[in-house]
Amino acid sequence: MLKTRIIPCLDVKDGRVVKGINFLDLVDAGDPVKQATYYSQNGADEICFLDISASLENRKTMIDVVSKTAEEVFIPMTVGGGVSSIENIRSLLKAGADKISINSAAIKDELFIKKSSEHFGSQCIVVAVDAKKIGSNWIVFSHGGTVNTNINALKWLENIQKLGAGEVLLTSMDRDGTKSGFDLDLLKAATNILDIPVIASGGIGTKEHFFEGVSYGGASALLAASVFHFNEFSINDIKNFLLKKNIKVRINE
16 A cells, blocks of 8 residues: 655745635745755655646746755655646756646646646646535636636546546645645545545644545545644654554655
């Protein structure tokens, strides 16, 4: 069985790490390069950078932040935000990213997933899905959670897999920043229909929430932001907790 990955997420806006609630009310949480370096040295399995306003403002992702981080960080780095072309992906990989997260561009043209995975290999391509419960269904939102696409999230997940994505980053917008736990029903529904790894995101507030994401939700990786940024507990605290619950994780020697 593969070890569960713990991934701190750094949402970046205007060159700073930010964190909000339900994708709104953002507060400053530090310098992205310093934050990523700290996490790399203190137990993170991967780093996830999301330029959260790039799609909304039609900007390319911050290449300079990626390249500076790659000089300091020696664990896998996923980067997303405003990625809309093969050239964007190539530039980010050249700058030091290991995996690229695509979202809005994939919704606009689903064949972008297929082209990207064929060009760079599916292991490089993560499709991010921001989902919100509307009525009895989860619906996909794009452009940093600002646009309702009216696409059924579970059907979209199935399609993503068929098109060649190597991994899914699934965020519950309803739970984002609330610290009330993952939307376990959404997570379980997703992992039941997918064969590719699912990174669970949105809602972590306690150590128990990490455990629930794996044991009930079936996630391959667990992504969190504010609980790490504001030092509520460390990544190693989480790993030691999960080990006691018989969840396999990587421990630094």
